[in-house]
Amino acid sequence: MPKQKVNIITLGCSKNLVDSEVLMGQLADHYDVIHDSDEKSDVVVINTCGFINDAKEESVDTILRAVEAKKMGDIKKVIVCGCLSERYKNDLQEEISEVDGFYGVHELPNVLKALKVDYKKELVGERSLTTPGHFAYLKISEGCNRTCSFCAIPLIRGRHKSKTKEDIVKEVESLAAKGVKELLIIAQELTYYGVDIYNSRELPDLLRRISEVDGIEWIRLHYAYPSGFPKELLHVMAENPKICNYLDIPLQHISDKLLKSMKRHITAADTLKLIHKIKTTVPGVALRTTLIVGYPGETEEDFNRLMDFVQETRFDRLGVFQYSHEEHTGAYLLKDDVPPEVKQDRSDRIMMLQQEISNELNKEKEGKTFKTIIDRKEGEHYIGRTEFDSPEVDNEVLIPVSDKTLQIGEFYNVIITKADFFDLYGEVV
Numbered sequence: 314m315p316k317q318k319v320n321i322i323t324l325g326c327s328k329n330l331v332d333s334e335v336l337m338g339q340l341a342d343h344y345d346v347i348h349d350s351d352e353k354s355d356v357v358v359i360n361t362c363g364f365i366n367d368a369k370e371e372s373v374d375t376i377l378r379a380v381e382a383k384k385m386g387d388i389k390k391v392i393v394c395g396c397l398s399e400r401y402k403n404d405l406q407e408e409i410s411e412v413d414g415f416y417g418v419h420e421l422p423n424v425l426k427a428l429k430v431d432y433k434k435e436l437v438g439e440r441s442l443t444t445p446g447h448f449a450y451l452k453i454s455e456g457c458n459r460t461c462s463f464c465a466i467p468l469i470r471g472r473h474k475s476k477t478k479e480d481i482v483k484e485v486e487s488l489a490a491k492g493v494k495e496l497l498i499i500a501q502e503l504t505y506y507g508v509d510i511y512n513s514r515e516l517p518d519l520l521r522r523i524s525e526v527d528g529i530e531w532i533r534l535h536y537a538y539p540s541g542f543p544k545e546l547l548h549v550m551a552e553n554p555k556i557c558n559y560l561d562i563p564l565q566h567i568s569d570k571l572l573k574s575m576k577r578h579i580t581a582a583d584t585l586k587l588i589h590k591i592k593t594t595v596p597g598v599a600l601r602t603t604l605i606v607g608y609p610g611e612t613e614e615d616f617n618r619l620m621d622f623v624q625e626t627r628f629d630r631l632g633v634f635q636y637s638h639e640e641h642t643g644a645y646l647l648k649d650d651v652p653p654e655v656k657q658d659r660s661d662r663i664m665m666l667q668q669e670i671s672n673e674l675n676k677e678k679e680g681k682t683f684k685t686i687i688d689r690k691e692g693e694h695y696i697g698r699t700e701f702d703s704p705e706v707d708n709e710v711l712i713p714v715s716d717k718t719l720q721i722g723e724f725y726n727v728i729i730t731k732a733d734f735f736d737l738y739g740e741v742v
Contacts, residue, residue, distance in 0.1 A: 315345070316343070316344050316345045317344055317345065317355040317356060318344065318345040318346075318347060318352070318353070318354040318355050318356070319340060319344040319345070319346050319347070319354060319355065319356040319357075319358060319428070320347050320348070320349075320350050320352065320354035320356070320357050320358070321333050321336060321337055321346065321347070321348050321349070321358050321360065322348075322349055322357060322358065322359045322360065322375060322379075323348065323349060323360045323443070324359070324360060324361050324362045324368065324371055324372050324375060324395070325360075325361070325362025325364065325368060325372075325395070325396060326362065326364075327450045327497065327499050327535070328450075328452055328499055328500075328501070329360050329362060329395060329396070330443060330444075330450060331440070331450050331451075331452045331499070332360060332395070332418070332421075333348065333360045333443065334440035334441055334442060334443055335421065335439075335440050336358065336360070336394075336421060336424065336425075337440070337441035337443075338439045338440045338441045339421070339425055339430060339432065339433060340425070340428065340430060341441055343428075343429075343430050344356075344428070344430075346441065348441075348443045349443075353387060354388065355388070355389045355390070356388070356389060356390045356391075356392065356428065357379045357382075357388050357390070357391050357392070358392045358393075358394065358424070358428075359372070359375055359376055359379060359391070359392070359393050359394070359395070360394055360395040361375075361376070361393060361394070361395040361396055361397035361398055362395065362396050362397060363395070363396035363397035363398075363399065363400040363401065363465070363469060364396065364465065364466065364637075365634065365637035365639065366637045367637075368397075369397055372395075372397040373397070376391070376393055376405075376409055376412065377409070379391045380409060380411045380412060383411060384411070390413045391411070391412050391413055392412070392413055392414050392416070392424060392427055392428070393405065393412050393414070393415050393416070394415075394416040394417070394418070394420065394424050395417075395418060396418060396469045396470075398415045398416055398417055398418075399417035399418045399419075399469050399470075400465070400468065400469050402415045402417065413427065414427045418469060418470055419471070439487060442488075442491070442493075444704070445688055445689065445721065445722065446491065446492045446493065446722060447492060447493060447494045447495060447686065447688075447721070447722030448493060448494065448495035448496070448497065448531075448686075448688075448704060449488050449493045449495075449496060449497070450496075450497045450499050451481070451484065451485065451488070451496045451497065451498050451499065451523075452476075452499050452500060453475065453476055453481055453498060453499070453500050453503070453506055453516075453519065454473055454474060454475040454476060454500040454501070454502070454503075454505070454506055455470060455471070455473070455474045455500075455501070456470040456471040456472050456473045456474050456501060457470065457472070457473055457501040457502050457505075458472055458473045458502075458505065459502060459538065459576075460576050460643065461565075461575055461576055461577060461643075462574060462575050462576045462642060462643030462644040462647075463565075463575055463605060463608065463636060463637075463639070463642060463643075463644045464639075464642060465639045465641065465642055466501055468641055468642070470501060472509075473501070473502065473505055473508070473509055474509060475506050475507050475508070475509050475510050475511075475515075477510065478507075478515070478518070478519055478522055481519060481522075481523070482522050482523065482526065485523050485526045485529065486526055489526050489527060489528035489529055490528070492528075492722065493528070493529070494528060494529065494530045494531065494686070494722065494724075495529075495530065495531040495532075495533065495686060496523065496529060496531070496532050496533065497533045497535060497703060497704070498520075498523075498532060498533065498534050498535060499535045499536060500535075500536060501536065502536065502538045503516060503534060503535065503536050503537045503538070504516055504537045504538050504541065504542055504543055504546065505538065505541075506519060507519070514541075514543040516543060516546055517543060517545045517546050517548075517549045520532060520546075520549055520553065520556060521549065521553070524553055524555040524556065529555060530555060530724070531555065531557050531686070531700060532553075532555050532556045532557060533557045533559050533700075533703055534550075534556070534557075534559065534560050534561065535561040535703070536561055536562075536563065537560060537561065537562045538562075538563075539562055539563075539564055539577075539579050539583075539584060539587055540577060540578040540579040540583075541578075542562075542587055544590065544594075547590065547591060547594040547595055548594065550594075550595045550598070551594055551595045551596075557700040557701070558595055558597050558598045558599060558700055558701065559598065559599045559601070559700060559701055559702075559703065560591065560595075560598055560599070560600055560601070561601040561602075561630075561703070562591075562600065562601070562602055563602060563603040564584060564602045564603070564604065565577060565603065565604060565605045566604060566605060566608065566611075566615075566619060567581045567584060567618055567619050567622040568581070568611070568615040568618055568619065569581050570610070570615065571608055571610065571611060571615055572584075574608070574609070574610065574644070574647070575605075575608065575644070576643060581622075588600070588626060599629040599630065599700075599701035599702075600626075600628050600629055600630070601628065601629065601630035601631065601632075601703070601706075601707070602628050602630075602631055602632075603631075603632045603633070603634065604619065604623075604631065604632070604633050604634070604663065605633075605634050605635075605636050606619070606633055606634075606635055606636065606651075606656055606659040606660050606663065607635050607636040607651040607655065607656030607659060607660075608636045608644070608651070609636070609644055609647035609648055609649055609650055609651070610647065610650065611636075611651055611659075616659050619663070620662065620663065620666060623663060623666055623667060623670070624666060624670075627670050627673075627674065628667070628670070629671075629674060629701060630671075630702075630706070630707050630708075631663070631664075631667045631670075632706070633660045633663050633664060635653075635656040635657065635659075635660050636649070636651065636656065668734050671708075671734050671735065672732075672733060672734045675708065675732035675733065675734070675736075675737060676732050678729045678732055678737060679729050679730065679731065679732050680728070680729065681728070681729055682726050682727065682728045682729075682742055683699040683700070683701075683710075683726070683727055683729065683739075684699065684700065684724055684725075684726060684727075685697040685698065685699055685710050685712075685724065685725055685726070685727040685739070686698055686722070686723070686724050687712075687719050687720065687721050687722065687723055687724075687725065688704065688709075688721070688722075689721060690714065690719075690721065692714075693713060693714050694711040694712060694713060694714060695711075695712040695713075695714060695719045696709050696710070696711060696712075697709065697710040697712060697725070697727065698710060699727075699737075708735055708736060708737055709735075709736055709737070710727055710729070710736075710737045710738070710739050711736055711737070711738050711739070712727060712738075712739055712740065712741060713740070717741060719741065725741045725742075726741065726742040727739040727740065727741055727742065728740055728742050
């Protein structure tokens with residue numbers, strides 16, 4: 314008798330993706346498991362996001378589409394888990410009663426039970442990768458102890474909880490054995506790693522241990538909180554060739570008034586000092602940041618200061634969120650006083666500025682050679698990345714398909730022949 318088919322749909326961030334991969338690993342022996350697929354399936358499991366309004370709407374729309382498919386007889390069972398379910402379980406149960414079960418972010422055993430599968434502790438650290446086989450996300454902690462006024466994540470994910478170094482290294486060894494060469498280290502707050510179980514910030518030592526695993530060639534750091542940033546981390550980055558010259562450090566704003574209201578525990582002056590320290594200690598580092606526009610009380614003067622900051626700092630990569638008024642957060646007590654059209658305009662203006670900066674920085678790469686990993690082949694091009702680019706969110710290197718056959722997941726030296734706003738074009742040396 315053929316196995317039933319389960320389609321896992323993942324919404325939201327890379328941390329959610331890792332949770333889905335863990336679920337898929339637990340289900341693999343019992344079901345034919347597919348991910349984000351258009352194939353017909355017996356069961357749909359929707360791993361939701363509940364971070365901001367747009368994400369919540371996408372999650373609800375996805376649930377409603379699955380419920381409609383169930384009514385039509387195309388699906389036998391719909392299960393909802395993840396952040397939206399954690400945050401609004403009671404409301405969702407009342408409003409969308411056709412769903413067979415709602416489960417929060419820490420209820421993996423219960424999700425499995427609903428699918429008549431026992432949770433196997435021996436599979437901890439094992440995952441069914443949804444990424445190309447040569448790179449994988451590595452989540453080193455869960456939750457967050459920060460109280461940033463705009464953020465609902467601690468309400469959803471709970472307090473910071475680090476995995477042990479031993480468990481992480483074991484997981485990395487497992488990933489390397491599967492052919493993973495690049496690790497994207499993720500957490501809600503990367504630089505707080507270890508404080509809860511080792512009483513000190515242990516990310517530098519963890520990176521040293523991970524880099525010793527055979528097969529791992531690139532280690533990339535995402536979501537480093539600026540306040541309390543461990544300076545030793547920069548020396549490890551500068552000295553260890555396996556750690557990419559790349560740092561994702563969400564700064565949110567540069568106005569002291571707004572940073573204080575956001576409860577970011579850092580000033581504009583300290584932010585500038587930190588950026589200077591990063592750039593001088595790790596020469597050539599690519600900095601990615603995330604900003605918020607339209608936070609309560611943001612004036613045109615505050616926004617212009619933010620524009621000046623972006624112009625002066627010249628981030629390699631930058632993303633912008635429009636402030637979302639989230640219940641039960643600290644900022645929810647404030648008046649959401651920046652109109653939606655102003656939020657949109659400010660977001661557009663920053664991204665237009667960043668596009669110019671990105672174009673200028675990319676042009677500087679023309680004629681230079683970079684170690685490049687090949688992610689995939691699309692039409693007439695191989696698509697790769699340098700160490701300065703993370704998958705899906707950053708620049709790609711397009712290499713013409715010629716008589717030279719390139720292997721997916723392998724590294725090549727590529728000379729950049731042309732560049733534009735978002736892409737580099739090159740040839741293998």
